[in-house]
Amino acid sequence: MHRFEGRVALITGAASGIGQATAVRLASEGATIAALDRDETGLATTAELVAATGATLQLVACDIGDEQAVGRAVANVVDAHQRIDTLINLAGILRSCHSHEVTLEEWNEVITVNLTGTFLMTREALPHLLERRGNIVMAASTSALAGHPWMLPYAASKGAILAMTHTLAVEYARRGLRVNAVAPGGITTPMAANVRLPEDADFSLLDRISPVDEFRGPETVAATIAFLASDDAAHVNGEVVRVDGATLA
Template identity: 40%
Template structure:
């Protein structure tokens, strides 16, 4: 069965769009016909993503925003809606991880992790929901397999992603009787900037790390982007309050 993702005439916002999964998601949404608002703190990366979309005939605007700043989270949705006249999908893709032994993690890293991975999606959703109720739109949050199993040296990250899954389900229940869909995807490790720049403690126990690296290797970024786009589109109309694990079996047992 072929699933056709049609976003013609619709407007989507993607955070973390400067690279990795955010870029892949934005490009796929644009290829499905969506007009894009690209959000990231990396201005150069945003320009590159916008150029890729433009070269393929798509339409994208960029909004440089530091999602650790609550004030910065309030503007992108309204900017997209004002620019394009409507708003149909919020894709909260941006994320970060710091690896550290729990007693050694600086408070600043803990706060940044929670701010980007949990607080920003909440604040962006606050701005998006009034628009999405009008268009019968969707929110898609990118969680992680780390929401479902403990990962040594990643207590803050696990907490933020577990919180994001809980938030997704709570919001879905809050709007169970209204025309809006709120879902999440939970990828395993992917070859993105997050994975490339990940640094473990110097004396980390490799055996503990192997417990959550999986037997089948990394997950393909495009596979996760496909699911995000499905959930953002009308083709995902049967999903509400779901969290789809795409982790090559890491959380199976």
Template identity: 35%
Template structure:
């Protein structure tokens, strides 16, 4: 955990000063962390999600740290709600310079046990919802003013066993990212994606307790020898939103410790894993409010 009382970003203070950036799924996990970092860099962050109470809590955290955030509670799967929410944001702030399309969710189950309803729910959350929010941000603001979009996908290269519905949706979002980057380039809009690998985030607490052993064992399949953290994912997002990425569009930035390069089923535990991690792969503790997921507190630390 970061010992500071404020976010410790690697980026220059004021990087996003005056910019309005919408972060969906901003009430927890990677979205919460990203909202904190962007606010610490001067952005007016708009926190979006279905749970207003969670959004208000993060809004208060950001205010306590000296940042600016507003909230917009809506369901990204509902087209009319998305259109109305984006209109409200534009009316309140004038425009939307950045979008972090982070909201999503899935559950563990093998393909043979996924119902049509369950499949559609995950597709709507992880693909359709992201498309709707991006489309409305483009149509209502970015088409006229430009902007940058970062879609959050997942480590689905080489398959996503027991999460096939999510893998299909995330692969679709990568294709959407590439197409939107092409179609919206003439309006000065860049569209990229960040693909988090195994990240020790609060999202892991939504899985059933019986999945604990499996979740803890996933670290052994990462060549870097550890889980990533929310701040490392947020840094990738901030970079792609920043002017330093002005010639990057239609790309996917993986934050995964090289895990997809292993063959399926292979376990990898680096020989030096018991040693102190070297600087190049040592965890970055930028988020001052980071918390270890319960699954690791109960059964061993994520990066011990």
């Protein structure tokens, strides 16, 4: 399949996990990739993986919580390629603890990256995406759909991402822009591997998060994102697609 031939995809969080897998997937389908992340070491690995597909790649070092840096990053991508067809907002962080112990600092840290950073990327890219009648894929989470314990700021940020998805989809549909979200469950990436739950947590509640069959890797989410970003999803707008293997909750 070469669904992205001639198209430019700007992918945030592209240095790791689902973002890296999405960069490789879209590159293998012909996209030019602008891989954005604040982790330059991880971006170098992504560059090697994308190079193996033969796709054109631009690395963009940027902290999405920094308004000025985001403005510069999007301008650099447009300067380099004269267009952005798809924005895939995957950069995110997760902090876990009891909800009554969340500090304002932790709350602000998660909201700044997951929500404000996604807003900044989206706002800066929107004029260019509208020019191309392009699309956006957001990273929500099943934590926004069915109470995940110990992840209060994270779940709140992802709930807001769903609201952004629906708002943008309606507001710009008549101008040809599509905006959808994936809601992964527990996907085996560095983010999931680094979760530290409270020692006295009731671990039976993890059934709400675990897939019924088996844990899967980021490629499975990348495949869903590729569908949503492609013309195969031309009549899919404002949707949230769970990628969680079903859970027991």
